[in-house]
Amino acid sequence: MKKLILSIALVFAVVIVKANDSSAYIKAMKAKIEQFNKSQSLEELQASANAFERIAQKEATEWLPLYYAAFGYVKMGFNETLSLDEKDIYLNKAIVLVENAEEISPNNSELTALKGYALMGKLTADAASRGQTLSPQVMQTFGKAIQQNPENPRALYLMAQMEYGMAQFFGSGTEKACAMTQQSISLFEKNPSEGIMPSWGLGGAKAMLSRCQ
Template identity: 55%
Template sequence: MKTVLMILMLVAGSAAAQSKYEAAVLKGKDLLKAADDQEAYMGCANYFERIAQKESKEWLPLYYHSLSLTLWGTRETNPGTKEKVLNDALALVQNAKKIEKNSELVALEGFVQMMRLTVDPATRGQTLSPTIYALFGEAIALDPENPRAVLLMGQMEFGTAQFFGSGFEKACGYIQRAYDIFEQTPDELTTLPTWGKGMAEASLAHCNQ
């Protein structure tokens, strides 16, 4: 009887600890969703860094830490500062991939690299573009229904088309597909990534101009 009680207590304790972790990640997701400036994004990065330090075997805190820094980088205009923050974001997502390799992490790595390309497109385009396309292609292959992977591929195609002055049909095909996946995905409370629908809507608006 004592053995059974001890097992039940251990199970209950484990569930409580997991619930505490999940609650912390969900809170961080809400903070990230509400962030609209660099200070807020850096606050999110610091928040997820603290979770990652406590939950060293979990990939999600590293993922969101990296995403927070990447989104911060989208607002930065100083090339040197932007490069440093994005390099930190890249290291984080690559560390997360050592814990678990999945479509979300591969897509995020491509996102970070795409932002690194924007630091100096003329110089980096030839060397980084193949890497970025390969990462987004791998992310889609791992999960064809990952809307973030499809959307980011579309945004990369859109940027390439702009740079070379070519048509946007291929890019907008990816973006429309990503938007459709978002529309078909039911809202649910989850610690897994769910961001991107607003980006898809904004990108689709450019396609429809």
């Protein structure tokens, strides 16, 4: 009887330890994501990216910590106070992190969309010089993300941004861009993200839609 209780206890202990382990990961991610969502300044974003990189080096089979670290660097790369070289340094780092994540999770629409976002940052950093070569590349990357998961609202929202910019540049109508934005908003609302999965973008999409009207 004692033995039985002991074995049950052991089983429980093991289960608890295991659950504890992965819940430690989820817990840490949740805390850092919350902190990340509040980050504005370069210092805050860097601290968040660092935190995700720390989680990433421990959890070698998880792509999300790398995703969020890369996202932090993408946000830094869009900071207007930085020089072109500095922006490139952050955006290149983001691309490297995304590529590392892709080795863990290949054909991942979220990762492809984020890579496109980083490339879009490089394009925005010097549109006059880079527009011609980078804009087709950015469009192609977002296109690939949509192909990988047609229900990914972020891929659609980012593509809509590019379409909007292209339409403005060529002076053609923004109907397509606006329809895509509308579609992304429906997807955001249809499939709300759960847990620690990427959930950003709805606010931006709504703001963009308001420009359409």
